[in-house]
Each structure stands twice: as C-alpha cells, then as structure tokens.
Amino acid sequence: xxxxxxxGGGLVQPGxxxxxxxxxxxxxxxxxxxxxxxxxxGKEREGVACITSLGTYYxxxxxxxxxxxxxxxxxxxxxxxxxxEPEDTAIYYCAADVDxxxxxxxxxxxxxxxxxxxxxxxxx
Numbered sequence: 547x548x549x550x551x552x553x554g555g556g557l558v559q560p561g562x563x564x565x566x567x568x569x570x571x572x573x574x575x576x577x578x579x580x581x582x583x584x585x586x587x588g589k590e591r592e593g594v595a596c597i598t599s600l601g602t603y604y605x606x607x608x609x610x611x612x613x614x615x616x617x618x619x620x621x622x623x624x625x626x627x628x629x630x631e632p633e634d635t636a637i638y639y640c641a642a643d644v645d646x647x648x649x650x651x652x653x654x655x656x657x658x659x660x661x662x663x664x665x666x667x668x669x670x
C-alpha cells in the first residue's frame with residue numbers, strides 16, 4: 547500500500563492562492579499516476595488534477611486555475627491553486643495508482659486507499 551501524506555491546506559480568501567503537497571515515503575512517485583481529488587460536504591469525491599506519463603488533466607471547474615506538478619526528487623507532487631473560489635472549499639486528497647491510461651482516466655478511477663487529506667476553506 548502506498549503511503550501518501552497531504553499538506554498545505556488552510557483558510558484562504560477568494561481570489562487567493564495555495565499550494566498543496568503530496569509526499570511519499572520510501573518510494574518515488576515518478577512511476578505512478580497521481581491524482582488530486584476533493585470532497586466537499588454533501589458531495590461525492592471528484593478528481594481535480596491528475597498526471598500520468600501521457601500528460602495532465604483538469605476538469606472544467608478548475609482548468610486554468612489549478613496546476614499539478616512533480617518535484618525533481620520524485621517524492622512530492624504539488625497542486626498549485628490560483629484564483630481560488632468559494633466552491634473550492636473541500637478536503638483535498640492525493641492518490642497514486644499504476645500508470646496505465648490517460649490522466650483523465652486517473653481522475654475518474656475508483657480508488658479505495660485514502661489518507662486524511664488536507665482541508666481547504668475559502669472564505670472572506
């Protein structure tokens with residue numbers, strides 16, 4: 547089981563920015579498909595940014611505002627969130643899976659191992 551730890555969440559004003567981190571312990575993330583997912587109260591978990599060897603994917607709700615990236619060491623994946631909106635309030639999770647298929651497929655994949663996530667609250 548891959549152990550990932552999310553961090554970087556917090557309270558942010560609308561229009562602000564945050565960078566979330568997804569850290570791996572004991573293995574490199576470079577050989578895995580990685581996804582950032584979020585779950586808002588009363589809503590289903592949704593993929594908001596995914597990266598595989600074939601590229602990246604963002605749903606329309608965050609496209610051009612969120613960016614997923616890997617660090618050079620291969621042990622951390624980031625989610626840069628810009629022009630944050632109140633609708634972005636949620637718990638954010640990262641997940642890793644086998645690097646098969648497109649990034650869009652990763653963002654819609656049924657996954658079962660979730661960490662504690664990191665809370666992002668958007669409020670003025």
